Amino acid sequence: REGVQFQDLIYEEALKKAGKERKMVFMDCYTVWCGPCKMMNERVFTQKVVGDYFKKHFIPLKVDMEKGEGKELAKKYQVRAFPTLLFIDKNGNVVERTMGAKSPQVLLEIAQEVLKK
Numbered sequence: 756r757e758g759v760q761f762q763d764l765i766y767e768e769a770l771k772k773a774g775k776e777r778k779m780v781f782m783d784c785y786t787v788w789c790g791p792c793k794m795m796n797e798r799v800f801t802q803k804v805v806g807d808y809f810k811k812h813f814i815p816l817k818v819d820m821e822k823g824e825g826k827e828l829a830k831k832y833q834v835r836a837f838p839t840l841l842f843i844d845k846n847g848n849v850v851e852r853t854m855g856a857k858s859p860q861v862l863l864e865i866a867q868e869v870l871k872k
Contacts, residue, residue: 774845781813791856
């Protein structure tokens with residue numbers, strides 16, 4: 756499969772894996788009713804170039820902010836708009852936060868900037 760391979764992990768597991776692999780967690784904070792979230796799923800996260808980059812540099816995590824641990828994570832990270840895309844270090848600190856749908860190119864540019872921090 757091409758595109759971003761979101762990990763089937765809970766948040767704490769993603770942080771541990773990020774620490775072990777010396778990567779950051781990329782968290783897609785979404786809801787099922789969010790139109791821009793659906794667009795990202797169909798047109799951005801499916802792109803091979805995006806998937807390859809994120810596989811190499813991040814632990815991608817997709818979390819529904821209205822279900823399960825998503826409710827607590829939404830509070831913790833003050834997620835109020837969808838999608839909110841968070842780049843989180845292994846200690847759970849937000850390195851970068853961006854909101855709204857992004858094109859593949861813009862998402863890659865943001866990710867590249869995050870890695871320079």
